[in-house]
Amino acid sequence: MAMKTTQKISDSNQFDVIVIGSGIGGLTVAAILSKLNHKKVLILEQHFIVGGFTQEFKRKGFRWDIGVQAVTEMAKGDIGRVVFDYITEGKLQWEKLPNLSDKLVYPDFTFEIYSNPQRNISDLIRMFPEEKASIKRYFSDLQKVTIWYKIHLIADFLPKWLQRLIKLCVGRLGKLARLTTKEYVERNFRNPYLKALLTSQWGAYGLPPSQISFGIHAVAMTSYGKGSWYPVGGSQAIVDCILPTIKKAGGMVLTQRHVTEIIVKNGVAKGVKAKKTHNAKAEVEAYYASVVISDAGAFKTYTELLPEGYATAYRNQITAFPKGYSMLFLFLGLKESPEKLGFGTQNYWIFNTYNHDQALQEQLAAPDKIINSCMLSFPSLKNHTVGRSTAEIIIYADYNYFARWQGQPWRKRDPDYYKLKEKLAQKIINFVENYYPGFKDLIEYYELATPLTVEYFVASDKGSTYGTASVPERFDQKWINAKTPIKNLYLTGTDALVHGIVGATIGGVMTAGIINGLFGFFKVMFAIIFPISNSKKEI
Numbered sequence: 001m002a003m004k005t006t007q008k009i010s011d012s013n014q015f016d017v018i019v020i021g022s023g024i025g026g027l028t029v030a031a032i033l034s035k036l037n038h039k040k041v042l043i044l045e046q047h048f049i050v051g052g053f054t055q056e057f058k059r060k061g062f063r064w065d066i067g068v069q070a071v072t073e074m075a076k077g078d079i080g081r082v083v084f085d086y087i088t089e090g091k092l093q094w095e096k097l098p099n100l101s102d103k104l105v106y107p108d109f110t111f112e113i114y115s116n117p118q119r120n121i122s123d124l125i126r127m128f129p130e131e132k133a134s135i136k137r138y139f140s141d142l143q144k145v146t147i148w149y150k151i152h153l154i155a156d157f158l159p160k161w162l163q164r165l166i167k168l169c170v171g172r173l174g175k176l177a178r179l180t181t182k183e184y185v186e187r188n189f190r191n192p193y194l195k196a197l198l199t200s201q202w203g204a205y206g207l208p209p210s211q212i213s214f215g216i217h218a219v220a221m222t223s224y225g226k227g228s229w230y231p232v233g234g235s236q237a238i239v240d241c242i243l244p245t246i247k248k249a250g251g252m253v254l255t256q257r258h259v260t261e262i263i264v265k266n267g268v269a270k271g272v273k274a275k276k277t278h279n280a281k282a283e284v285e286a287y288y289a290s291v292v293i294s295d296a297g298a299f300k301t302y303t304e305l306l307p308e309g310y311a312t313a314y315r316n317q318i319t320a321f322p323k324g325y326s327m328l329f330l331f332l333g334l335k336e337s338p339e340k341l342g343f344g345t346q347n348y349w350i351f352n353t354y355n356h357d358q359a360l361q362e363q364l365a366a367p368d369k370i371i372n373s374c375m376l377s378f379p380s381l382k383n384h385t386v387g388r389s390t391a392e393i394i395i396y397a398d399y400n401y402f403a404r405w406q407g408q409p410w411r412k413r414d415p416d417y418y419k420l421k422e423k424l425a426q427k428i429i430n431f432v433e434n435y436y437p438g439f440k441d442l443i444e445y446y447e448l449a450t451p452l453t454v455e456y457f458v459a460s461d462k463g464s465t466y467g468t469a470s471v472p473e474r475f476d477q478k479w480i481n482a483k484t485p486i487k488n489l490y491l492t493g494t495d496a497l498v499h500g501i502v503g504a505t506i507g508g509v510m511t512a513g514i515i516n517g518l519f520g521f522f523k524v525m526f527a528i529i530f531p532i533s534n535s536k537k538e539i
């Protein structure tokens with residue numbers, strides 16, 4: 001529904017570029033266009049904190065981040081690192097995390113994962129010697145499919161005839177990438193424990209083995225194998241180091257501005273309308289720019305922000321596309337360092353069964369009765385500036401389970417919502433306590449966030465956490481792209497490319513590339529890699 005506004009175009013609401021949402025994808029494209037093209041960028045963020053999933057929050061002297069456990073591709077010279085060095089002007093430092101990156105904790109064994117594929121291969125072969133050949137083939141397939149994925153992306157920027165030729169050459173790997181991970185492991189392995197082990201980290205991309213494409217599984221696993229880093233100063237440092245780059249070119253961020261509509265005239269994006277989230281009576285504001293970029297995800301952009309009648313085919317396809325899941329986040333403030341119980345910087349994936357798909361469905365249906373798995377991590381062991389010790393537990397959950405309290409104000413929902421939250425928090429704590437006796441005694445403070453909290457703070461569709469679901473069909477959707485059918489409107493972040501800090505960041509680079517015209521991606525990458533040659537580029 002189009003809303004009326006009376007505001008006229010003036011210097012105060014006219015910008016070169018408007019970015020909807022301040023997630024890492026939005027911040028990246030804003031910083032590149034500010035630095036490379038000297039554009040005055042306005043970022044409109046609906047929340048009162050900047051950063052989307054890269055935001056931090058504080059309670060009672062404890063500090064947690066939300067969507068940053070470990071970031072890959074951050075060695076000097078890696079793609080993620082060169083982009084971050086560019087957009088932060090080298091200000092953001094990264095600390096390499098220990099090689100022991102993950103612990104997979106099952107009822108009758110534990111398996112450690114290292115950022116060292118050779119070691120993981122040997123450990124798996126020692127445990128499952130009868131599957132040696134398949135294990136070796138699996139790791140080789142992960143590499144090949146990751147290369148396919150990169151070629152598949154770059155091909156988009158090449159002439160059509162070359163695209164067709166390239167796709168023909170790597171077609172076999174494309175077929176492998178379009179299997180689900182469950183299909184891949186069912187075809188290649190016999191031992192159910194091994195099948196479970198290899199798919200244990202499904203929580204890191206948000207879909208269980210029967211739904212996630214083997215392609216995205218491969219990209220994730222391959223990047224973890226190269227090591228993980230953590231931003232020095234925590235996720236807040238990411239935001240703090242990028243914003244000056246945007247401000248230097250005259251840009252700014254306005255928080256508590258919920259964009260309600262993209263203004264389109266004659267098929268061309270001209271600006272946006274936004275509501276102040278902290279003042280229901282305030283007039284709708286209008287902001288204008290010759291480029292509008294959305295970091296709000298494909299679903300919201302096409303189905304809610306674009307006026308009806310535009311991009312109808314995309315809108316219909318997105319509405320029918322499978323949805324991702326949401327989560328419960330249990331944020332814990334600890335009395336003492338978790339090292340006391342032997343915990344470290346790694347992620348702990350804890351399971352009470354080996355069938356991830358079935359376990360998830362049971363948990364989604366009744367989380368207050370059944371918890372089958374969780375991911376436990378300790379932000380304070382990675383962020384030395386955080387002060388007091390913290391832990392964070394993540395559990396997959398169904399938005400619909402909480403839908404009856406939808407629309408009620410944050411912190412003022414019905415008492416039975418808070419009763420349920422308390423029950424869930426206790427259930428989750430007891431689940432971990434079962435595996436790590438003494439854990440409960442470490443806890444001084446806890447707070448549970450539900451899918452409604454996620455929806456409130458990052459405005460994602462039904463509190464989903466990883467953007468458009470990475471099912472195999474995602475590879476073939478034209479709307480998973482920085483380009484849109486509306487002139488001067490672009491997508492960025494996760495849905496311009498793929499989930500993850502680096503995925504959404506490169507999504508930002510892709511958007512800046514397309515805005516920079518023919519071979520723009522290569523121009524932008526050149527400027528990022530060789531910043532010295534960085535003169536103003538007209539767009």
Ligand SMILES: Cc1cc2nc3c(=O)[nH]c(=O)nc-3n(C[C@H](O)[C@H](O)[C@H](O)COP(=O)(O)OP(=O)(O)OC[C@H]3O[C@@H](n4cnc5c(N)ncnc54)[C@H](O)[C@@H]3O)c2cc1C
Nearest residue numbers: 021023024025046052053067069070259296493494500501
């Ligand atoms: C629990 C969890 C753990 C994770 N851990 C890791 C990890 O360890 N490593 C890693 O690489 N990745 C991790 N990720 C993934 C990563 O955090 C995300 O993929 C990435 O941050 C997404 O960035 P984005 O820019 O696409 O979008 P988002 O961060 O979702 O930002 C979108 C922004 O747009 C705003 N917005 C939406 N609609 C509107 C509107 N209408 N008007 C104004 N503003 C709007 C939102 O408020 C939000 O700020 C994790 C994610 C989760 C959920």
